[in-house]
Amino acid sequence: VLHPMGYDAFGLPAENHAIRTGQHPRDSTEASIEEFKRQFLSWGISIDWTREFGTHEPRYYRWTQWIFLRLFERGLAYRDEAAVNWCPKDQTVLANEQVIDGACERCGTPVEPRLLEQWFFKITDYADRLLDDLATVEWPEHVVTMQRNWIGRSEGAEVVFRCEDLGTDYPVFTTRPDTLFGATFFVMAPEHPDVLRLAEGTEHEEEARAYVNHALTESAEERGAEARDKTGVPLGRTVTNPVNGEQIPMFVADYVLMEYGTGAIMAVPAHDERDFEFAQKFGLEIRRVIDCGELPCTEDGPLVNSGRFDGLHNREAFGQIVEWLESEGRGKPSVNYRLRDWLLSRQRYWGCPIPVVHCPACGIVPVPDDQLPVELPDVEDYAPKGRSPLAAAEDWVRTSCPRCGGEARRETDTMDTFVDSSWYFLRYCDPLDDSAPFDRAVVDAWMPVDQYIGGVEHAILHLMYARFFVKALADMGHVGFQEPFARLFTQGMITRDGAKMSKSKGNVISPREYVERYGADTARSYMLYIGPPEQGADWSDEGVSGINRFLGRLWRLAAETAERTAPSESPVGDPSPLLRKAHWAIERVTAGVRDRFAFNTAIAAVIELVNDAYLQKDELAGSDLGATQLRFAVATAGSLIFPFAPHLGAEVFEMMTGRRVWEEPWPEADAGLLRADVVEVVVQVNGKLRDRVQVPAGAAREEQERIARESPRLEQFLDGGEIVKTVVVADKLVNFVVR
RNA sequence: GCGGCGGUGGCGAAAUUGGCAAACGCGAUGGACUCAAAAUCCAUUGCCCGAAAGGGCUUGCGGGUUCGAUUCCCGCCCGCCGCACCA
Numbered sequence: 001v002l003h004p005m006g007y008d009a010f011g012l013p014a015e016n017h018a019i020r021t022g023q024h025p026r027d028s029t030e031a032s033i034e035e036f037k038r039q040f041l042s043w044g045i046s047i048d049w050t051r052e053f054g055t056h057e058p059r060y061y062r063w064t065q066w067i068f069l070r071l072f073e074r075g076l077a078y079r080d081e082a083a084v085n086w087c088p089k090d091q092t093v094l095a096n097e098q099v100i101d102g103a104c105e106r107c108g109t110p111v112e113p114r115l116l117e118q119w120f121f122k123i124t125d126y127a128d129r130l131l132d133d134l135a136t137v138e139w140p141e142h143v144v145t146m147q148r149n150w151i152g153r154s155e156g157a158e159v160v161f162r163c164e165d166l167g168t169d170y171p172v173f174t175t176r177p178d179t180l181f182g183a184t185f186f187v188m189a190p191e192h193p194d195v196l197r198l199a200e201g202t203e204h205e206e207e208a209r210a211y212v213n214h215a216l217t218e219s220a221e222e223r224g225a226e227a228r229d230k231t232g233v234p235l236g237r238t239v240t241n242p243v244n245g246e247q248i249p250m251f252v253a254d255y256v257l258m259e260y261g262t263g264a265i266m267a268v269p270a271h272d273e274r275d276f277e278f279a280q281k282f283g284l285e286i287r288r289v290i291d292c293g294e295l296p297c298t299e300d301g302p303l304v305n306s307g308r309f310d311g312l313h314n315r316e317a318f319g320q321i322v323e324w325l326e327s328e329g330r331g332k333p334s335v336n337y338r339l340r341d342w343l344l345s346r347q348r349y350w351g352c353p354i355p356v357v358h359c360p361a362c363g364i365v366p367v368p369d370d371q372l373p374v375e376l377p378d379v380e381d382y383a384p385k386g387r388s389p390l391a392a393a394e395d396w397v398r399t400s401c402p403r404c405g406g407e408a409r410r411e412t413d414t415m416d417t418f419v420d421s422s423w424y425f426l427r428y429c430d431p432l433d434d435s436a437p438f439d440r441a442v443v444d445a446w447m448p449v450d451q452y453i454g455g456v457e458h459a460i461l462h463l464m465y466a467r468f469f470v471k472a473l474a475d476m477g478h479v480g481f482q483e484p485f486a487r488l489f490t491q492g493m494i495t496r497d498g499a500k501m502s503k504s505k506g507n508v509i510s511p512r513e514y515v516e517r518y519g520a521d522t523a524r525s526y527m528l529y530i531g532p533p534e535q536g537a538d539w540s541d542e543g544v545s546g547i548n549r550f551l552g553r554l555w556r557l558a559a560e561t562a563e564r565t566a567p568s569e570s571p572v573g574d575p576s577p578l579l580r581k582a583h584w585a586i587e588r589v590t591a592g593v594r595d596r597f598a599f600n601t602a603i604a605a606v607i608e609l610v611n612d613a614y615l616q617k618d619e620l621a622g623s624d625l626g627a628t629q630l631r632f633a634v635a636t637a638g639s640l641i642f643p644f645a646p647h648l649g650a651e652v653f654e655m656m657t658g659r660r661v662w663e664e665p666w667p668e669a670d671a672g673l674l675r676a677d678v679v680e681v682v683v684q685v686n687g688k689l690r691d692r693v694q695v696p697a698g699a700a701r702e703e704q705e706r707i708a709r710e711s712p713r714l715e716q717f718l719d720g721g722e723i724v725k726t727v728v729v730a731d732k733l734v735n736f737v738v739r
Numbered sequence: 740g741c742g743g744c745g746g747u748g749g750c751g752a753a754a755u756u757g758g759c760a761a762a763c764g765c766g767a768u769g770g771a772c773u774c775a776a777a778a779u780c781c782a783u784u785g786c787c788c789g790a791a792a793g794g795g796c797u798u799g800c801g802g803g804u805u806c807g808a809u810u811c812c813c814g815c816c817c818g819c820c821g822c823a824c825c826a
Contacts, residue, residue: 140743140744141743141744142742142743142744142820142821143743145742145743145821146742146743146821146822149741149742149821149822149823150821150822152822152825154825154826156826172826173825173826174826175825175826176826187826228824230824253824254824255824255826256824256826257824257825257826259825260825260826261825261826264826265826266826267826268826272826273740273824274824274826275826277824336825336826337825338825456820456821459821460821529751529752529763529764530751530752531751531752532752535744535745537751538751540750540751540765542750542751542764542765542766543750543751543764543765543766544765545764545765546763546764546765547764549764549779550763550764552778552779553779556779591755592755595755596755600751600752600753600763600764601752601753601754601762601763603763603764604752604753604762604763604764605762605763607763607764608762608763611763614780680759681759682758682759684758684759684806684807686806686807687758687805687806687807688807689759692759724806725806726806727758727806727807729758732758732759733758733759733807735758735806735807736806737806737807
């Protein structure tokens, strides 16, 4: 098992903290890392420290830049002007994935649209593979669903509507080509470049201009507000519906989005709720073309009012209409995605510099590999101002063009931190390599990660970006696998009074306090005992004392046993109930941890073992045979609790055996001792519990039924009725069905 | 609206494949030890009726399948999370 530790150190939170406290982000980041490390050590967590690194170290980000250049060479990193999400508080651009309900993920400020030159990764090229390969990983269903929805693949058709007045063609994307005969109007997004040109010279020109201007100033949040009334303005033009030649009116309306499809739609009010609402408001024709339910209806059914396709089921008409359009040159099958390219440039200081220079003669020129890393320079003022603070480092910015040698300027944007974290797991495999990001043979040996663990908050962002990086690296031959994380476990979050812990809310529980008060063993065990790890929990102090008491009990039991009994080899003689319990606990802990991450019930099993030992210790300590079994049981409790409470577990084990638990193999349950000789069998009448009887384990069905039938308490419940059926479950239960 | 997860004692929770509902812990109550307290140890603790023996009820609500349902199916209610005018 590779057990590394590292720090995703670049980024906005680190920088904002530094600005607030007036320190250089490097200093505050490194101080935080020291504190983290000190805590990990005090918790007694086993980590391979030879592999430790931070993503802010030049030795690491040199290779982040190297990967960027490889993506650039393949056209997977490109620069483009785009309407982007701008956070006015953090003074930076955000990725789509970092905009939550129209607000900045980091600070909650509503984002504004801005048109800027930015760097993008072409993740959309991988949309289909990112979607299809979800079938090859063992991930929780909800995470797979979230990724699938985020990619948002829709199959449909592109259909061309022609505006005869201007002589221009407008393609639209539709998932419902079967409803084309019901298209009674046409709508464009306010951002569509042709909108104002279309309205020009018509009676609606002024109105359209005002509408577009207003729409462009609105934030995504305002515009996307739920249950908002449909608005729009006619453009005074028509387009031709290609299936029937009808002239249908054009509108501009903000319910159509420029980012999706072509920024224009055909509207079928009879079979689309949004178009229906718009048509009602503007008094437009609503024409039914599918015989389904009450309008608007999106159900299936036979076509009507659809010319020669009448009577055909809409699912069949779907393909036939597209085929016909294609033969006429007015349409073709098409696939659309919700996924957008990944905007990776940030106008901030504390990030990995983008390794390119801008040359007046050669344009954008990549920095050659042998000049990497492009080191982040120290600047006086790194507070955000809308352009990157690096632009102020004039000495650093001015450079020569690697291609022509002339004067050039460095790129001053830095990378989104998600770039840094998209390949760190590869570096963990080979962290000391200074000649390459990693050696392919080493990475291929370790990867993919057999068991990845993280919070659901990474379901889309990190987990999508890392998958994209691995696929791109695989295509370039740098790695020999397609998916980075074979199995995923999403642990829950520990909240405080139902809220996420945060310094600004002042509701942070520091583990340090508990380590100091109770010791690391109690703090660790309690965290794991509080509930199932996938579920998360609200923190409460109630219960910490229970675990602390238990560990104290185990300690005193070991001390007393060491005093009262002599060291011995493995237990011999007839098994006591305690010896059986010890093997039962081995099985519970082993299977629970291995198969289900059921740490809470694993700890409960060890508690049961210790409780039983308390009740049986006086009896067992009295005989030589019993003493060996008692020692074994206590030593077993020590080794089973070792993964959770390592300090105490190791001490207990050593007191009982004189050996070091971490040098021993994990205990194995003796299958023979897991099965009792006599089992308690439940006796039911009509499914109701009426008695319990002792039956030899593994008894024949007839034998088990006979013993149950002889139960003295049974008679009153049979009450003279006739037994019509008897259900026997071996070693468990007998149910008499009485009429 | 769509998708996902969840709802079990006073509380955190457990129940492996449809087979004893509530393991384990917290809290509470009683007892032992102590001058006393803390710590520790022992016992009781789902709800209702009953002096007890015993009986009845109980996994958000209503149905269903089954000898038997916390578990499977159908229909609701509530909570949390994600997406959301995606054509």
